[in-house]
Amino acid sequence: MGGSGTGGMGGMPVFEPSFILGADISSVQEAVDEGARYTDTDGSEKGMLELLKxxxxxxxxxxxxVDPGASYGYAFGTGGDCAKEETYCDEDHTVEFGKQIKAAGMGFLLDFHYSDTWADPGKQIIPEAWRSARSIDEMTGLLKAYTRDVVGALVSAGARPDMVQIGNEITPGMLIHVPSASTDCWGNDSVVNPQGLTGRATNQNWDNLAALLKAGIDGVKEVDDSIKIMLHVENTEDVDGVTWWVNSAKTRGVAFDVLGLSCYTAFQGEPEVWENTFNTLAETFPDLSFAIAEYNPERTKANQIMRDLPDGRGLGTFFWEPTQSGSWGSSLFTSQGGTYRANSDAFAEFDAIKASFGL
Structure with a gap:
């Protein structure tokens, strides 16, 4: 990521490990509040941050x-996973989690979904409070102010993020959809904004998307210009598509530091495909660094792909939600009741990476 430095409101040194061995543990706050406990491979009970370290x-x-408690937001609903007593993943919870991360001496990547619920290639739902916007200038103003507010709150709390991700899996764009009558708290069954104002990544609409990306980046940089900026797309299996997307952003003056890609064998193919994509992108865009923003299987291979990129431009990886499993991959823990026990074989693989990479 370049040399260490300070800047902006935070005045804190930029966290730059020789290699990022990261994890997305966004669900941990909620799980702990519900009574979750974590035990390491030796049987000792630890907090998740200590265990991972x-x-x-x-x-x-x-x-x-943005507002998980809004209608059709992450915490909205009447039962199951949708009804929550607290609005997890909102600004207040994010600030508290950020303080814990920095107190643990770890790097902090803040992932803005720019939605009241999950944003991914299938849905990019405009936050409820922003749906009245009728021009791209109005929408970019809302996005910039929100970004600046959240990053500023983190800096003021001593929890300055070291890197900020502007949007989540934004291959199709961002701020595209609105809920329908059948939309749930996960954002399923949403529809394209009937007002027509979106940040879709199409040739006809890329200027709007670029304006939104720039607004988010400006919101970060106005607080602290040392914070690194990541953009995140998920079509890793389509190197031509990723190249088109990055060129579309760069030719419109979107300035960012890191391109993050998702790497799941269930969705993006085998590691050899990822490796070819990263190698091609590294040659095509010599000014960019790269990261695997999400992955699950192929733990050793994913990290080695990053390690092997030239000139240290493969910054590292982020394993997605180690306690969860699904179509994307398997948990690093076995669970019984509210106790999650670290899987010895899985963590032995990370121990080997730690030793091999000198972490």
Whole structure:
């Protein structure tokens, strides 16, 4: 990431490990409040941050939503996973989590979803409070002010993020959809904004998307210009598509430091495909650094792909939600009741990465 430095309101040194061995543990706050406990491979009980550090992890990624309590937001609903007593992933919870991360001496990647709930390639729902915007200037103003507010609150609390991600898996763009009558708290069954104002990544609309990206970046830089900026897309299996996307951003003056890609074998193919994509992108865009922003299987291979990129431009990886499993991959823990026990074989793999990479 370049040399260490300070800047802006924070005045704190930039956290720059020789290699990022990171994890997205955004669900941990909620799980702990519900009684979750974590035990390491030796059977000792630890907090999640301490446990991960014990196995070489040095960086944490945390997602944040605009207003999870809004209608169709992450905490909205009447039952199941949708009804929540607290608005997890909002600004207040993000600030508290950020303070814990920095107190643990770890790097902090803040992941702005720019939605009241999950944003991904299938849905990029405009926050409820922003849906009255009728021009791109109005929308960019709202996005910039929100970004500046959250980053400023973190800096003021001594929890300055070292890197900020402007949007989550924004291959199709961002701020595209609105809820329908059947939309749930996950954002399923949303529809394209009928007002027509979106940040879709199409040839006809890329100027709008670029304006939104610039607004988010400006919101960060006005607080602290040392913070690194990541943009995150997920179509790693499509090197031509990623190249088109990055060129579309760069030719419109979107200035960023890191390109993050998602790497799941269930969605983006085998590691050889990821490796080819990263190598091609590194040659095509010599000014960019790279990271695997999300992954699960192929732990050793994913980290080695990053390690092997030229000139240290493969910054590292972020394992997504180690306690969870699904179509994307398997948990690093076994669970019984509210106790999560670290899987010895899985963490032995990270111990080997830690030793091999000198972490």
């Amino acid at each position: 014990n196995h070489g992890f040095n960086y944490v990624r945390v997602r944040t939503f």
